[in-house]
Amino acid sequence: MTVETKIQTFQNYIGGQWTQAASEDVKACMNPAHQHEVVGYIQNSLAEDVDHAIEAAHKAKKSWRKLAGAARGDYLYKIAAAIEARHEEIAQTMTREMGKTLPEARGETSRGIAILKYYAGEGMRKTGDVIPASDSKALQYTNRVPLGVVGLITPWNFPVAIPLWKMAPALIYGNTVVIKPAHDASVTAAKLIECVEQAGLPAGVVNLVTGSGSVVGQRIIDHPEINGITFTGSNQTGKRVAQGAVARDAKYQLEMGGKNPIIIADDADLDEAVEATLSGGLRSTGQKCTATSRVIVQEGVYEAFKSKLISRTKALTVGDGMKEDTWMGPSVNEAQLNTVLSYIDQGKAEGATLLLGGGKPSDPELQDGFFVEPTIFEDVNPNMTIGQEEIFGPVLALMKVDTIEDALEVANHVAFGLSASIFTKNIENAFEFVEDIEAGLVRVNFETAGVELQAPFGGMKGSSSGSREQGTAAIEFYTSIKTVYVKP
Template sequence: MAVNTEIKTYNNYINGKWQSSSNNEVQASINPANKNEIVGYISQSTREDLDQAVAAAKTAQVAWRKLSGAARGDFLYKVANILENRLDEIAETMTREMGKTLPEAKGETARGVAILRYYAGEGMRKVGDVIPSTDSDALMFTTRTSLGVVGVITPWNFPVAIPIWKIAPALVYGNTVVLKPAGETAVTAAKVIECFAEAGLPEGVINMVTGSGSVIGQGIVDHPDINGITFTGSDQVGKAVGQGALARGAKYQLEMGGKNPVIVTDDADLDLAVEATISGGLRSTGQKCTATSRVIVQSGVYEEFKEKLVAKVKELKVGNGLQESTWMGPCASESQLNTVLSYVEKGQEEGATLLYGGKKHEEEGLENGFYVQPAVFDNVTNDMVIAQEEIFGPVLALIKVDTVEEALNVANDSKFGLSASIFTTNVSNMLSFIKDMDAGLVRINAESAGVELQAPFGGMKLSSSGSREQGEAAKEFFTSIKTVFVKG
């Protein structure tokens, strides 16, 4: 395609150098708030480009793993400082490229800084244990060894935090990395990689190759020199990644979809529950894997909760994420907008009542963006498509139940099990929820979308492959245990 030379092209980063793809093809990244604005151009790479990146990572890993954990951590501290200095710039790029509001983008970028510093500190923590041997003249202990080259495949909804929470532990535990970011937010990803480059990491330790999932993503899955793959995205693609990795014996980690419920009991603080449901379900335009989607409310407070919820949703200001007054930005792409609209239509066809929203914004100032009104459905049953499939948009489905036990049964009636929350003042309800809710993250009197970097993160059922990201749990994927037996 012809390139506007005034708009920057962001190339691949391979073996310590920025270089164009072997076919010199690029693709425009557009602003979802204004489809006529191009944020930048990104390379549409080939398998040849990926092979170069993997070869560089494989060569670099030999020396990288020999560095002490503290030395590797020092590099991450440098990256954190550079990212912090560029926080406003990178956050603004994220808002322009993905659509989330600027405060959200700044918060995510700050979280990236904190993740880097957390894992920099991991370089100084223990990697094993001494184990008593039956031989009194021997010493036995465990240590951990890196996987080798790790392929990192990331989505567009958190273009700073998710790549960093995969890359940082991979690096500090002695692996080298080949990143394939989502094309929709590859400009933001490139700016993050610029921070790693400026920090002076050795050539080949971190590489980025942009391009299609069918070429670069599949190439990572199939590549014989990639030892581990960490993926976040849809459950359909995730299954294919897992099957491909398993077929050749590579280690894999999958974080996929969610259909996250919030339960509101008769004794709940309704104002708190409404605020958390809106925040958890509609911030980032509902484009979070942990976003609240199903709102399961006991019949005793259902009507009051519904009235409060709809009133608050109607007050939300939809607009360009760079404008201070905006509460919710656009969908990240036209295809995502169309997906949301199709689910709204499907919900109505199935007999659910659309209480509010669900329409594309066409008014002046919003007509060139991918804006949709946040939607609230009433009279939803849990067998409806809008209650079972991940929409990844600002759609809340209200489901009425009579008892907390029924609420838990409905909440668990899903192929997903990522996050869930309950609003109650009853300790017995809290304990039942903790014990019986089939989700990897359960939260009491808090929104479903809260994730803390120092805590393990992952889901049950089809939401995850089972291994956990973030916190100390990350080492379980990015390293292997080695048992050592020493006898003089």
């Protein structure tokens, strides 16, 4: 059932008030499945709008950190309830704004609710330890204290889950926040903040400023009263975040790209491996940092696996994510579509063999959207561009190897180390893979994509700054340790 919506103009949310940007300029957010359909309008903010938001967060931080953890948790429960009441509306907004299928959007919205509830419970858990002192009459202990004001710079590909898995731990551990969402997810973000407002959080604890990364994002990076920055996005922008934070001694957390391999051993269940490859590589149109990109297959099962993969891929339905029978939606915008198509052209130019897809669908009903066909290459040398660089689209690169050792060498031969998977029934293969793969998320007989909210998430090498998100590991970024020594 489609939720009736009208085209709205969303303002910034600063100090508990919806506020027009100083520029008095708005930008349209469009539907990537119907590129002329406006989903909503958002503020095109200036640096001074960011300054006002940071000032509001700074004013609110002392009283917020003084609240008991359980009281902060109660607010998170209220946000979760507000989102739950608008679950279908938010999911449909997500699909219309950035293109992922409605079942995926519904699942992500449910996950966002679960994240809030999980961290609400963290408000009742310990934040320190008692440590024996050398003086028997003294008490020595540690306590976790919030950073202060945290800037959240979030991407468009998970417009509910990622803002919430950054915001929820920031809040429960006593920080106030300023959120800058990606343009292609700003309407969805504004609806989340409406739920924050409905939950009654004190003014200034959560602030939303929309606009360009070069203006809004850069001001968050540079502002002296931003004590920490958590960022998910491209490696190029992540490096800018790190450099800006280091220049003024702010804490930073980066989650960036991936070039994630799945290894298919010669004893794998091929049907399960094919389904995991499709789900991990092509769902959300391949627009996941954990998406499967390289499919490394042992020679003994290569042809059988390839045949099954091509057959299943041909059966996938590409279309508007709002239609229940659509399996894969559009790229998020025209620029992303052109990026994917340029990588496909580069793959062909460098000598890879195109097995399937490789262009825009011919269906007349899809000509108004940013659609691309699910694409499969073989004869991909690991050093080719499509074997090294993140495409962020539905493109699979098949690579044939002789042994598991060869597969691991190919898998590790990239600058990234986010997620990796192997399909095998051999326990020795599995443990060799777990031991030797250079990735932060390691999965055996599962797809590469998929993150458990209660477990640490992050990558190695060029995929991450090393600081982990989600689960109890999140406390490491959002707090500092204070060591206390008391003698009567």
